[in-house]
Amino acid sequence: MWRWVTVNSRSDTIAVFGAGVMGRSITALALGRGVDVVLVDVSDDILQKARTEIAQQMRHGQFMGAFPDGQAAGTLTTTLSGTDAADAGVVIEAITEDASLKARIMAEISGMLPAGIPVITNTSGIPVAELAKSVRRPEDLAGAHFMNPAYLIEMVEVIRGPQTGDETMAAVRSALERLGKKTVVVRDAPGFVTSRLLHPMINEAVRIVAEGVASVESVDRLMHGCLGHPTGPLRTADLIGLDNLADALRLLAERTGNSTFEPCELLLEKVRRGDLGRKTGRGFYDYGKVLS
Structure with missing residues (x-):
């Protein structure tokens, strides 16, 4: 559980709850755009590792031209x-894709905020x-469905x-535009648009590999060369996180x-x-090296 204490005002700050893969990527995006961030997690170890990776992501973003030239980085707390x-202008919840856990944390976040502060669930x-x-x-x-890496992909669902x-x-779209994002608004539904299309496609790509129809590399090369997929579905799966993908597929099926939509056996085997x-x-x- 989060520990609640009183602090100074940060009215222009974005607060991010959850210092996992997406929380780090969203934080790097905001800092690179000159926005101060308060990053909240329940583990000192996770936060320490997050600081290291966020710094790496910001260097990568600068190298890729993702941030405005001459922009001073925001401050990370x-x-x-x-x-x-509690005094942030926007709060983004970015914890793991677990409905009951998200509901509990969302209740805690909502309880500490004044009315009118936009809360975004990623x-x-x-x-x-x-x-x-909740x-x-x-x-x-x-x-908001940020794609990973959030600091490189220009659009947010x-x-x-x-x-x-x-x-x-209006406040959410304004905040995302401040972060340099284009937005498309969709109506509420399981999986929305991008996950409803992308995750079953990846699942089917895994099935193709499991059946021996083609290798991992061949599937990705064909999807890239013939259909224009930027990285291929299986490299994309690795970027999403296979555990996150399996959870999202279960959620879609339920x-x-x-x-x-149920995750196929090869995907579950890798997760195990x-x-x-x-x-x-x-x-x-x-990839030869664990990205902690």
């Missing part, structure tokens, strides 16, 4: 205390309406829940009632072995 984020497919049941003011809640207010939508993609150094490809 890492903390175990949730109330260090989710690849959990309906906003489902999470809205917050005090559903009108302040919206969804924004999800308007059934109770999301007009002022919240929420839609479509059993074909701990081969989760780039973050563990091995997934469908071998």
Whole structure:
């Protein structure tokens, strides 16, 4: 559980809850755009590793031209205390894709914020309406599906829940534009648009490999060369995290009632072995080094 304490005002700050893969990437994006960030997690060890990786991501973003020339970086504050984020202008929840855990944390975040502060849940497919049941003011809640790495991919899928207010939508889009993002707003539904299309495609690519139809490399080369997929579905899976992908597929299957979305056995086998993609150094490809 987060520890709540009183701190000074940070009205122009973005607060990010969760220092995992997406929390780090979103934080690097904001800092590179000159926005101060309070990054909250429950583990000192995770926060220490996050600082190292965020610095690496910011260097990569600068090298790739993702940040404005001459832009001074924002200030990063890492903390175990949730109330260090209480005066932020925007709060982004970016914890693991677990509906019950997200609901619990969203309730805690909502309870500490004044009315009118937009709360964004970063989710690849959990309906906003489902999470809205846990917050005090559903009108302040919206969804955003950042793609990884958030500091390089220019577009964000924004999800308007059934109770999301007009002022919240305007504030969320303004905040994302401040981060240099283009936005497309979609209605609330399991998997929204991008996950509903991308995750089953990756699952099918894994099945093709499992059946021996083609190698991992051949699947990705064909999808890139013939269909224009920038990295191929299996490299994308490694970037998402195979555990995150399996969870998202289960969620899609449960929420839609479509059993074909269930993660295939080869994907589950890799998750059981701990081969989760780039973050563990091995997934469908071998990266040689664990990205902690």
